[in-house]
Amino acid sequence: MFTFNKTIIHSIHSHITSHPLISLFILTLFLIEITLFCSHSPPPQPLFPPTDNLCTDGTIYVYDLPPMFNSDLLGTCDDLDPWHWQCGVATNHGYGTTATELAGIVPESLASAWHRTNQFSSEVIFHNRVLKHKCRTMEPESATAYYIPFYAGLAVGKYLFSDSSNEERDFHAVELIKWVQDQPYWRRSNGSDHVLVLGRITWDFRRLTDPEKLWGSTFLNMPEMQNVTRLTIERAPYDYHDIGVPYPTGFHPTSVTDIRTWQSFVRTYNRTSLFTFVGAAREDIGDDIRGLLLRTCRNESGSGSGSGACRVVDCALTPCANGSKEIIEALLGSEFCLQPRGDSFTRRSVFDCMIAGSVPVLFWNRTMYDQYEWYMPEEPESYSVFIDHGDVSAGKRSIKAVLESYSVEKVRRMREKVIEIIPKIVYSNSNSSSSSNDGMKDAFEIAVEGVLKRFGAEREQLRLESVGKGFLESP
Numbered sequence: 001m002f003t004f005n006k007t008i009i010h011s012i013h014s015h016i017t018s019h020p021l022i023s024l025f026i027l028t029l030f031l032i033e034i035t036l037f038c039s040h041s042p043p044p045q046p047l048f049p050p051t052d053n054l055c056t057d058g059t060i061y062v063y064d065l066p067p068m069f070n071s072d073l074l075g076t077c078d079d080l081d082p083w084h085w086q087c088g089v090a091t092n093h094g095y096g097t098t099a100t101e102l103a104g105i106v107p108e109s110l111a112s113a114w115h116r117t118n119q120f121s122s123e124v125i126f127h128n129r130v131l132k133h134k135c136r137t138m139e140p141e142s143a144t145a146y147y148i149p150f151y152a153g154l155a156v157g158k159y160l161f162s163d164s165s166n167e168e169r170d171f172h173a174v175e176l177i178k179w180v181q182d183q184p185y186w187r188r189s190n191g192s193d194h195v196l197v198l199g200r201i202t203w204d205f206r207r208l209t210d211p212e213k214l215w216g217s218t219f220l221n222m223p224e225m226q227n228v229t230r231l232t233i234e235r236a237p238y239d240y241h242d243i244g245v246p247y248p249t250g251f252h253p254t255s256v257t258d259i260r261t262w263q264s265f266v267r268t269y270n271r272t273s274l275f276t277f278v279g280a281a282r283e284d285i286g287d288d289i290r291g292l293l294l295r296t297c298r299n300e301s302g303s304g305s306g307s308g309a310c311r312v313v314d315c316a317l318t319p320c321a322n323g324s325k326e327i328i329e330a331l332l333g334s335e336f337c338l339q340p341r342g343d344s345f346t347r348r349s350v351f352d353c354m355i356a357g358s359v360p361v362l363f364w365n366r367t368m369y370d371q372y373e374w375y376m377p378e379e380p381e382s383y384s385v386f387i388d389h390g391d392v393s394a395g396k397r398s399i400k401a402v403l404e405s406y407s408v409e410k411v412r413r414m415r416e417k418v419i420e421i422i423p424k425i426v427y428s429n430s431n432s433s434s435s436s437n438d439g440m441k442d443a444f445e446i447a448v449e450g451v452l453k454r455f456g457a458e459r460e461q462l463r464l465e466s467v468g469k470g471f472l473e474s475p
């Protein structure tokens, strides 16, 4: 039955303008509801209760999976080792160890907020955070969303760089689907109100059939997965159920004060270079734009470190996977950072860059604009520069000339926008729920809220369709 709340007001409002018969019908129900409401005389409730902490978007239920799907997959290597991609994922709830090497670079009060975080740890971070979420429910019957804490990235990661059979690569995914299909709440919806987090890019779960391109698992190709929502660091732009979430960076503020301190630190930092490039050239990729950018940047880098227009951090020489000191110094010291695609379209470096208050320069739309819809402002030019990769490869546009054409005032405004985005793209490390956060929401909170709102809207849509159908079919 309907409840006397915002939902019905909203549905009346949105249907007054669509189908007159349906609105009349709903209005009738509404009047009946008011009559019932008055005759039952329940304690009066405020029509629009204050929204803080009330989970107005619904609740989330977290499955208690057998450990083979999560904790058993956590490796044992507890620091970041660039040669083993999963190292550090398990450490400190996914945040990694404290980055003591940044002492003297970051403000003293934030020394413990900086970690050696593995870029593929979001499935672990989300799991630990959701267990403490204020809208987590222990009553599955009434939940809006069902969270499956499967570490899909770690499950496939065991087999990524070895000669494994397809059965091995798909083993955990197949078992997970068997397990979840036995759950009553899955059977009720075929998974369409279920959500999971993929710590790696979506392409690692969409194995192609071409024998030359056997990579990853077929988890997302499985028919049972088609209506399940996945939060992932790189989404397939055509897939409604893939939602892009930020790569984890090393900064994990524990309070609003931490964020404010960091924002003013990067706002006033003395940036002595125009731009920076952090990355390695790839000789095995033909027409590699990274090699070109590396050469361009070297060309502009001047003699002493930090004195020229561009700062290079060559990841073939510096182990970028764990040596974040050089990267952070380069990003803090530059107005802009170059972000070409890498092995895939997205890169963690885009987020490192923005957190350092540097303005990202993008060469492919899919690196950012088509990815992180819930996080980024609508106007890309307000916080970034776009230079088409084709123009760069063809030598049609000089990066330096493009960047120099921006006025000091325009760069300041773009940086201000980037600084405004920082709180939304960090994964904060706070034990308290969001009530004390001045309404500031981090990447995790935005994702949970987005999923609840989306599932709520889909459910409402289905309900209205069936109400409408029932009415039109009744004699």
Ligand SMILES: *[C@@H]1O[C@H](CO)[C@@H](O)[C@H](O)[C@H]1NC(C)=O
Pocket: 079, 080, 081, 082, 083, 101, 116, 319, 322, 323
């Ligand atoms: C970075 O990686 C190198 C090589 O594996 C290792 O020797 C070093 O201890 C690591 N440093 C940090 C800060 O994790």
Ligand SMILES: *[C@@H]1O[C@H](CO)[C@@H](O)[C@H](O)[C@H]1NC(C)=O
Pocket: 187, 188, 189, 190
């Ligand atoms: C779930 O999928 C099965 C097989 O495709 C279908 O028969 C069934 O009607 C679906 N149930 C719901 C609730 O969508």
Ligand SMILES: *[C@@H]1O[C@H](CO)[C@@H](O)[C@H](O)[C@H]1NC(C)=O
Pocket: 190, 192, 223, 224, 226, 227
């Ligand atoms: C996914 O949802 C659509 C629309 O609700 C439905 O038609 C389809 O059968 C569902 N697929 C599966 C595998 O449940």
Ligand SMILES: *[C@@H]1O[C@H](CO)[C@@H](O)[C@H](O)[C@H]1NC(C)=O
Pocket: 270, 271, 272
């Ligand atoms: C910024 O750094 C440059 C080069 O080191 C220096 O000349 C300049 O005085 C600094 N500006 C400020 C405001 O500290």
Ligand SMILES: *[C@@H]1O[C@H](CO)[C@@H](O)[C@H](O)[C@H]1NC(C)=O
Pocket: 295, 296, 299
């Ligand atoms: C390096 O700089 C020289 C002189 O400014 C220029 O002629 C050359 O094209 C530059 N090379 C690259 C790769 O940018």
Ligand SMILES: *[C@@H]1O[C@H](CO)[C@@H](O)[C@H](O)[C@H]1NC(C)=O
Pocket: 365, 369, 380, 381, 386
């Ligand atoms: C890519 O993004 C830029 C900046 O928003 C836009 O001007 C351009 O039209 C986009 N290109 C494509 C192919 O969507």
Ligand SMILES: *[C@@H]1O[C@H](CO)[C@@H](O)[C@H](O)[C@H]1NC(C)=O
Pocket: 254, 429, 430, 431
């Ligand atoms: C959060 O709680 C854990 C244990 O419950 C504790 O080890 C950790 O230090 C706490 N973090 C903060 C930022 O208070």
